[in-house]
Amino acid sequence: MATRRTVLFSAAVVGLATGCSNSESPPPKPDPAMEDMLSASLALRDIADTLEREDISADHSAHAETLQRLLGDVDVEPLELEVTDIASLATTESEHAEAAQEAALTADRGYAVLLAEIAACRSAHVETLQNHD
Numbered sequence: 001m002a003t004r005r006t007v008l009f010s011a012a013v014v015g016l017a018t019g020c021s022n023s024e025s026p027p028p029k030p031d032p033a034m035e036d037m038l039s040a041s042l043a044l045r046d047i048a049d050t051l052e053r054e055d056i057s058a059d060h061s062a063h064a065e066t067l068q069r070l071l072g073d074v075d076v077e078p079l080e081l082e083v084t085d086i087a088s089l090a091t092t093e094s095e096h097a098e099a100a101q102e103a104a105l106t107a108d109r110g111y112a113v114l115l116a117e118i119a120a121c122r123s124a125h126v127e128t129l130q131n132h133d
Contacts, residue, residue, distance in 0.1 A: 031111050033103035035076055037118060038067040040096045042078035044122075047089055056089075056125050063118050070111070090129035097122035 045060035068076075083089050100119035104112050 031103065031107045031115075033107060033115070034067055034071055034111065035074065036079075037100060037103060037115065038064055038071065038076045039079040040099070041067060041118070042076065043081045044089075044093065044096065046078055047081060047083045047092075051083075051086060051089060053086075053089075053129075056093075056128070059121050059125070063121070066114065070114075086129050086132050090126050093122050093125040093129065097126060 041060045041064040045057050045064060048054070048057035048060060068074075081092055083092050097119050100115055100122060104115035104119055107115050
């Protein structure tokens with residue numbers, strides 16, 4: 001399981017590797033992993049809504065909106081996930097945090113930071129859910 005520290009370190013490495021640029025270059029072609037990230041974000045949003053975790057749902061909604069905007073006119077359905085309680089949501093968030101981290105490390109630099117942010121956010125959800133009373 002990726003720890004929050006590992007994800008944040010990976011995000012920092014990706015950020016440093018991509019550098020900062022003020023040039024106006026066209027956006028890169030969307031990474032194929034972004035559709036998977038969108039599908040997972042939609043599913044995790046719906047599950048968080050069902051479990052009345054509006055804080056987590058709002059994060060996934062923001063990610064889904066950003067990914068949808070970047071992907072353009074694509075039809076992506078929510079991933080089918082079997083999550084019935086907070087503990088299984090934490091496990092699922094952890095699995096999808098790792099997937100987002102892996103995607104960030106292989107994505108075009110134009111999208112790596114976004115995918116790393118999604119990974120870090122999902123890892124933060126794991127921490128929050130594991131400390132849920």
